[in-house]
Structure formats: structure tokens, C-alpha cells
Amino acid sequence: MSNKERSLFSKLVGSLILLLLPVLILSIYSNRVNENLITGQIKxxxxxxxxxxxxxxxxxxxxxxxxxxxxxxxxxxxxxxxxxxxxxxxxxxxxxxxxxxxxxxxxxxxxxxxxxxxxxxxxxxxxxxxxxxxxxxxxxxxxxxxxxxxxxxxxxxxxxxxxxxxxxxxxxxxxxxxxxxxxxxxxSFDMSNVIRMLDKFKSQGVGEALFYKPNDTFLSTSSFPPVLLREAVSALKKTQLADEGDITLNVNGVSYLLSYSDVQVLDGYVVNMVPLSEILTPLRMTNRFAYLVLGLLLIVGIVVSWLLYRNVQVPLRALVRGVQQIKMGQYKTRISLQVKNEFRLIISRFNEMSDQIQQLIENVLEQQLLTHEAELKQLQSQINPHFLYNSLSYVISMTKLNRKDAVLQMAYHLSDYYRYTTRVEKQLVTLADELKNAADYLSIHQMRMNRIRYRIDVENVMMDIEVPRLILQPIVENALIHGVEALEDDGIVTITGSCTGNEYSLIIDDNGGSMTFERLHDLQKQLISRHGERSEACGLLNVHRRLQLRYGVDSGVRLSINAVSGLRVELHWTEKAVDDEAVNRG
Known part of the structure; x- marks a missing residue:
């Protein structure tokens, strides 16, 4: 054992002694206080x-x-x-x-x-x-x-x-x-009346009872041992008795407490003799056991101190150093110490944890936040500007035809639509606001093309939940442009919503009739690869990524073919604890 090791071992033993010494002192003091307290309570x-x-x-x-x-x-x-x-x-x-x-x-x-x-x-x-x-x-x-x-x-x-x-x-x-x-x-009354009261008093408490009159007259309980009775009377004779008080008496090595209180009418005292030693014996046995335990702890502590140093101190010191380096931002820290005990698993897990922390902090988290911020800002730039031109052309045409009501309706819808889409200070809105914006967008197209029809059927309990802005408008726009716009007959867009517990679903259907399995597979592949090569997939991908960033990887967009060969887009998500500040920073 080197001097340094011996010094560390001595410090461990010294620390153990310093730890147990106050406990011993407090135990001794506490035991005395407890004995005095119990004695006082008995008195x-x-x-x-x-x-x-x-x-x-x-x-x-x-x-x-x-x-x-x-x-x-x-x-x-x-x-x-x-x-x-x-x-x-x-x-x-x-x-x-x-x-x-x-x-x-x-x-x-x-x-x-x-x-x-x-x-x-x-x-x-x-x-x-x-x-x-x-x-x-x-x-x-x-x-x-x-x-x-x-x-x-x-x-x-x-x-x-x-x-x-x-x-x-x-x-x-x-x-x-x-x-x-x-x-x-x-x-007159029989002295047996007094004895009965003393017996009743004894049955309700601890110890023996007697009545003492200073002129050598005394009455005791029927079970009072004669030896103790003589000693008690002798002690009372030798004491200047007050109205009430107590005397400590030792008989054959056993400590007794004599408590007394005066009976004024009879010029005497009622006395209770309680064996203090019997009452305090369990407490004193517990105290001795505590001292024995402290001694054993000291012996065991000395043995364990050496084992702790050899098997714990060295690897623990390496772990502490590694944690401190991680705390200071040195995420490349790894522990190279080779041990053959349980610390081998801990050191291995520490190194794995360091790898994960480095990956999350330096790569994944930073990239996700940057991607999230870019994707949230991308949505509004993808809104088709030709939509505004066509709407203004409709207003001009209706004005020439003196269709004031149509002009007013178009103006109201356009006003509400652009007010909503250009409001960027709040990234979370209620689903009711999002459905209102989709209805405004569909109404504008319905006024321009009379064959466009739409229906919105969403459960009322979903109206007040918060969702990311503009998750419906890109899907509805795809349904119009790539689904029903080319139809000669009526084009129908349906929006339905339902929820089960904390799971929510919005389904957008169109009756375009041109969706094939090859085209559907192509769209699904682009969602998985996160690269929208076609304009149709770009809006779907945008909404899909925003839902995943907001609600987790299990949320997003699901694509399928409906009964009339149109495209069915389902937006599904699960409400759970999310870092809203990270989401709103986008």
C-alpha cells in the first residue's frame, strides 16, 4: 500500500469515526433526556x-x-x-x-x-x-x-x-x-373503604398504593409486599412532606418512585410506589443494543473502507471526472479505465450516454430545430399567387355584370382568407379557425366554378383543440387542383373529423376519380423520403413534416384511394406533452 493510498484509507476511517462519534454523543444525550422525560412523565x-x-x-x-x-x-x-x-x-x-x-x-x-x-x-x-x-x-x-x-x-x-x-x-x-x-x-366508616379505593387506584395504573398518616397509621393495598411497605413507610417518616411531591427510593438494588398527595380532611397522604427500574429497563436495553450496533458499525466500516477504496473509489473518481467534463460541455469525453467489477457496466453505459448526448446536442437536435424552422416558414411561400389574380378577375367580371352580392361575398371571403393566411405571429390556432379558413378557400373556388361543392362534418368536441396553422389549406388546394378541377361533372370535397380519447383524425376526400395505385404509391414514397418532386406532393409533405414535428413521428399524413377513385388524405395526431416553445420558434 502506497503512502497516498494509506493516507486515503486513513481519511476514510477517520471520516467514519467522526461520523459515528456525534451519533454516539447524541445517543448518550438522547438516552439521558429520554430517561428524564419518562421519569418526569411518570411523576x-x-x-x-x-x-x-x-x-x-x-x-x-x-x-x-x-x-x-x-x-x-x-x-x-x-x-x-x-x-x-x-x-x-x-x-x-x-x-x-x-x-x-x-x-x-x-x-x-x-x-x-x-x-x-x-x-x-x-x-x-x-x-x-x-x-x-x-x-x-x-x-x-x-x-x-x-x-x-x-x-x-x-x-x-x-x-x-x-x-x-x-x-x-x-x-x-x-x-x-x-x-x-x-x-x-x-x-364512622370501615377502613376497608379506603383499602378498596387504593385497590381500584392500583388496578388502573402501575405500582402499589397506600394511605399514610404521620402518626404511624397507614393502610395499603392487599397486594403490597411487606418489605416494600416497610421501606416506603420508613422513607415517608424521614421526609418533610409537602402538599404533594415525590421521593426516589432504592430497595435491594431496584429504584422506586414514591409519589404522594395530601388528603386534607384526614391529615394524611395517598402514596403511589412505582418501580422505575422495571419501567426504564426496556429503554436501557435498547440503549445498550444501540451502543453495540455503533461498535459493530465502526468495525465493519473500517473493513468496508478499504474495499470501497480499492473497488469503488478509483472507478468512481473516474466517473466523477467524466461527469464534470460533460457538465462543462466536453461531450467527447470517454472513460478509458478498465475494471473487472460492477463499475465496468456503469462505465460502459456512461460512454454510451456520452455518445448519445453528443449526437443529440451536436447533430440531431440542432438539425431538427433548423429544419423545423425552415419548414414552418416554407408553407406560406407556397401559396399560389395566381389564386389572387383569378379571384380579382371574378370581382371585375361580377362588377361589370352589376352582381353586387357576388362581389361582396367574394370580398368577404378574400378578406377573411388573406387575413388568416398572413397572420404569422401565432403558429397555433383552434381547429375551428382552420376549418373556417378552408371553408373560405372552398367558397371562393365555388363562386368561380359553380360545379364545385364541399361539405364539412367535424365533431364539436374537436373545435377548440389547437393545431398548427395552415394544415388544411394545402390539402384542400391539392384536392381542387389535382382532383376535381379537371372534372366535367360536379366536383365534391368532403372534410370529416373524429376523435377517440386523445387521438384525432381529419379526412379530406375528393371525387376526382383519377387516382391510381401507381400514383398513390409514388406519393407515399415521396412522403417517406421527405422529398416532394411533384407540386402535389410538396404540400402533403409540408403538412406531414409539421404534424410529425409537433406531435411525434407516429403522427402525420396517411394516403389512400376512396370509393370513387379519388384521393383520401387523413391527418392524424395524438395530443401529448410537447415542447411548444420549440415548435413556436418556427
């Missing part, structure tokens, strides 16, 4: 869900608490304070207690959580409750009055699941203790 989603859960719990508990405030002001409850002291019959007392108890049962069944309600009358020591066997216990009520909501895990008045109890007393500021209150409302 945001978890706190949002916890806030919703806390709001739901607050609403339910506030509903229960509000009921006690309403109930304690109920006239029946107020009357119950001194019911036993009033001079009422036993039946009346039972009826009034029954009214209050019905209200308690109705409230107990009207909320989402299962709850129990008890009304105490400290003066009489009587109770009305949805719990059977409830009695007035001043000491117990005094303990419960110290907290807004009391979490009782083991109470002789409740089952082993534990209850959450709230007391409402009237008057609200009972300075003399709970025994001085006129009425006391106790409302």
Missing part, C-alpha cells in the same frame, strides 16, 4: 392520579362530615336532647326516635362508603344508632373528641378491620368537655 402522571384520588376521598369524607352538621341542627335531634325529661308518652318517644333512626339509615345508605351514624344525648345518656347495642360512653367520646377524624385500629366497639370516626358536638365549643355538649353525632 406527573402519578401525582395527577393521586391528586384525583385525594380529591375523591376528601369529597366523600366532607360529605359525611357535612351530614353530621346538618343532622345536629335537625329539629328532631334537638328535641331528642331532652326527650326523656319531657312529659311525653312512651309511644311518642318511640315514634320520635324512629324518625331520627330512619334518617340515620337513609344517610348510611346514601354514600359510596359504608358508614355508621350514632346520635348521643349527654343529658339523658340515651343513644340512637345504626349499630345495634351502642351505649353512651363519656370517656370514649372524650378520647375521640381530640382529633377531627380518629383512626381506631382496635376498639371494642368495632371489628378487627378498624374504623375511622368523627364526632360533631353542639354547641361546637364545649368548654366544659364532651359531657357538657347538648348533642353529639358520631359518624
Amino acid at each position: 406527573q402522571s402519578s401525582i395527577s392520579r393521586l391528586s384525583t384520588l385525594a380529591t375523591q376521598m376528601d369529597n366523600i369524607i366532607m360529605q359525611l362530615e357535612t351530614f353530621t352538621y346538618i343532622l345536629i341542627r335537625d329539629p328532631n335531634v334537638i328535641e331528642f336532647q331532652d326527650l326523656s325529661l319531657l312529659n311525653s308518652s312512651y309511644y311518642e318517644q318511640i315514634s320520635k326516635k324512629k324518625i331520627i333512626q330512619d334518617k340515620l339509615y337513609l344517610q348510611s345508605a346514601s354514600t359510596e362508603w359504608i358508614n355508621e351514624v350514632t346520635v348521643y344525648s349527654p343529658r339523658s345518656g340515651q343513644t340512637i344508632s345504626t349499630i345495634h347495642g351502642t351505649s353512651f360512653d363519656p370517656e370514649r367520646l372524650q378520647r375521640l373528641s381530640k382529633e377531627n377524624w380518629n383512626f381506631i385500629l382496635h376498639d371494642d366497639k368495632t371489628d378487627k378491620q378498624g374504623k375511622v370516626i368523627h364526632l360533631t358536638a353542639e354547641p361546637y365549643d364545649a368548654g366544659g368537655g364532651i359531657a357538657k355538649a347538648n348533642s353529639i353525632i358520631e359518624i
Whole structure:
């Protein structure tokens, strides 16, 4: 390997490293951003869900608490304070207690959580409750009055699941203790209600859920692993908790996210424990796979760099040099490099392409444009000047005979005809204009020779298409001069037109009766050879070449003998994308 080759190979390897290094840096940065983004989204989603859960719990508990405030002001409850002291019959007392108890049962069944309600009358020591066997216990009520909501895990008045109890007393500021209150409302609900909400929360998301109260009270989902629960409670105890937030916890090498949101009424927090490591593991595995792929790409790139230089760089450099020379106009450029790989075919095709470009640009295209321009200008110079002399002679004769109407008609036709034929600024016209010019030309001959007849039958959908100027007049002139002019009987020229899709056809028939197969073959031969030796073939050839230049080599003039042995000329073409500017330059 020469020093130059070694230098080029080193450049290729260095370029590969420089290419992969930013990718590696971006991958590392992107992975970290993605991890932070996913973690942030998990935090945001978890706190949002916890806030919703806390709001739901607050609403339910506030509903229960509000009921006690309403109930304690109920006239029946107020009357119950001194019911036993009033001079009422036993039946009346039972009826009034029954009214209050019905209200308690109705409230107990009207909320989402299962709850129990008890009304105490400290003066009489009587109770009305949805719990059977409830009695007035001043000491117990005094303990419960110290907290807004009391979490009782083991109470002789409740089952082993534990209850959450709230007391409402009237008057609200009972300075003399709970025994001085006129009425006391106790409302409680099972802790299983909170656990059910936590289980429902867990089923709708990821991780475990628990309710935590700073005084060592906590409730968790039924599936919360004990080890994780202890670690979560311990971490919450060690943290100064705000209204909402999150804590990152590591247990046995696994990272967990503790998100929390406060439940204001219960003075506690709902907590969601999400295993971050499990969520981020697929992303981290993808990242490691990406790093492995980058390493393999570097190794493979070094091997391929050498192969690229030996088998691609040299022939590619020759191709690039050749393309640059073609771009600068050196169309004679050829690549002489001999290779034995796939570039041999490419180099061969490049040389063939150069030959074709040189031929098209230097010869064919230039010759076609020049020929096109000359042929377009040739048509108007071939119009017979004797036609004008004969028409003027007709005008003079009709004037002498005082045939004013004939003179006017001839003047109108001549005016329209020469206005059209001398208008050279526009090379494309509508077929309707072209048919009008042919009709003017035929009308002039019809006025000069009464035995001339003509008929034009062209589909209306063809009238607005654009065609080259003066493609009909030379054909009609041939039909008159070489077809029907020598007839003793009526001479008839027919023009018909039809189209199928984007294919169009105009047919000009005459009844001259003198067309033979030898003469037809001679005319067809002159069209193919592009040399019109006879005046009759000159106009046909002119129209034939213009149609080919405009619409392609498949378009042009077709010749045949019609049923009355006259000449049938068919102009056929297909509309397609054409360089109109190149055509109009003629």
C-alpha cells in the first residue's frame, strides 16, 4: 500500500469515526433526556392520579362530615336532647326516635362508603344508632373528641378491620368537655373503604398504593409486599412532606418512585410506589443494543473502507471526472479505465450516454430545430399567387355584370382568407379557425366554378383543440387542383373529423376519380423520403413534416384511394406533452 493510498484509507476511517462519534454523543444525550422525560412523565402522571384520588376521598369524607352538621341542627335531634325529661308518652318517644333512626339509615345508605351514624344525648345518656347495642360512653367520646377524624385500629366497639370516626358536638365549643355538649353525632366508616379505593387506584395504573398518616397509621393495598411497605413507610417518616411531591427510593438494588398527595380532611397522604427500574429497563436495553450496533458499525466500516477504496473509489473518481467534463460541455469525453467489477457496466453505459448526448446536442437536435424552422416558414411561400389574380378577375367580371352580392361575398371571403393566411405571429390556432379558413378557400373556388361543392362534418368536441396553422389549406388546394378541377361533372370535397380519447383524425376526400395505385404509391414514397418532386406532393409533405414535428413521428399524413377513385388524405395526431416553445420558434 502506497503512502497516498494509506493516507486515503486513513481519511476514510477517520471520516467514519467522526461520523459515528456525534451519533454516539447524541445517543448518550438522547438516552439521558429520554430517561428524564419518562421519569418526569411518570411523576406527573402519578401525582395527577393521586391528586384525583385525594380529591375523591376528601369529597366523600366532607360529605359525611357535612351530614353530621346538618343532622345536629335537625329539629328532631334537638328535641331528642331532652326527650326523656319531657312529659311525653312512651309511644311518642318511640315514634320520635324512629324518625331520627330512619334518617340515620337513609344517610348510611346514601354514600359510596359504608358508614355508621350514632346520635348521643349527654343529658339523658340515651343513644340512637345504626349499630345495634351502642351505649353512651363519656370517656370514649372524650378520647375521640381530640382529633377531627380518629383512626381506631382496635376498639371494642368495632371489628378487627378498624374504623375511622368523627364526632360533631353542639354547641361546637364545649368548654366544659364532651359531657357538657347538648348533642353529639358520631359518624364512622370501615377502613376497608379506603383499602378498596387504593385497590381500584392500583388496578388502573402501575405500582402499589397506600394511605399514610404521620402518626404511624397507614393502610395499603392487599397486594403490597411487606418489605416494600416497610421501606416506603420508613422513607415517608424521614421526609418533610409537602402538599404533594415525590421521593426516589432504592430497595435491594431496584429504584422506586414514591409519589404522594395530601388528603386534607384526614391529615394524611395517598402514596403511589412505582418501580422505575422495571419501567426504564426496556429503554436501557435498547440503549445498550444501540451502543453495540455503533461498535459493530465502526468495525465493519473500517473493513468496508478499504474495499470501497480499492473497488469503488478509483472507478468512481473516474466517473466523477467524466461527469464534470460533460457538465462543462466536453461531450467527447470517454472513460478509458478498465475494471473487472460492477463499475465496468456503469462505465460502459456512461460512454454510451456520452455518445448519445453528443449526437443529440451536436447533430440531431440542432438539425431538427433548423429544419423545423425552415419548414414552418416554407408553407406560406407556397401559396399560389395566381389564386389572387383569378379571384380579382371574378370581382371585375361580377362588377361589370352589376352582381353586387357576388362581389361582396367574394370580398368577404378574400378578406377573411388573406387575413388568416398572413397572420404569422401565432403558429397555433383552434381547429375551428382552420376549418373556417378552408371553408373560405372552398367558397371562393365555388363562386368561380359553380360545379364545385364541399361539405364539412367535424365533431364539436374537436373545435377548440389547437393545431398548427395552415394544415388544411394545402390539402384542400391539392384536392381542387389535382382532383376535381379537371372534372366535367360536379366536383365534391368532403372534410370529416373524429376523435377517440386523445387521438384525432381529419379526412379530406375528393371525387376526382383519377387516382391510381401507381400514383398513390409514388406519393407515399415521396412522403417517406421527405422529398416532394411533384407540386402535389410538396404540400402533403409540408403538412406531414409539421404534424410529425409537433406531435411525434407516429403522427402525420396517411394516403389512400376512396370509393370513387379519388384521393383520401387523413391527418392524424395524438395530443401529448410537447415542447411548444420549440415548435413556436418556427
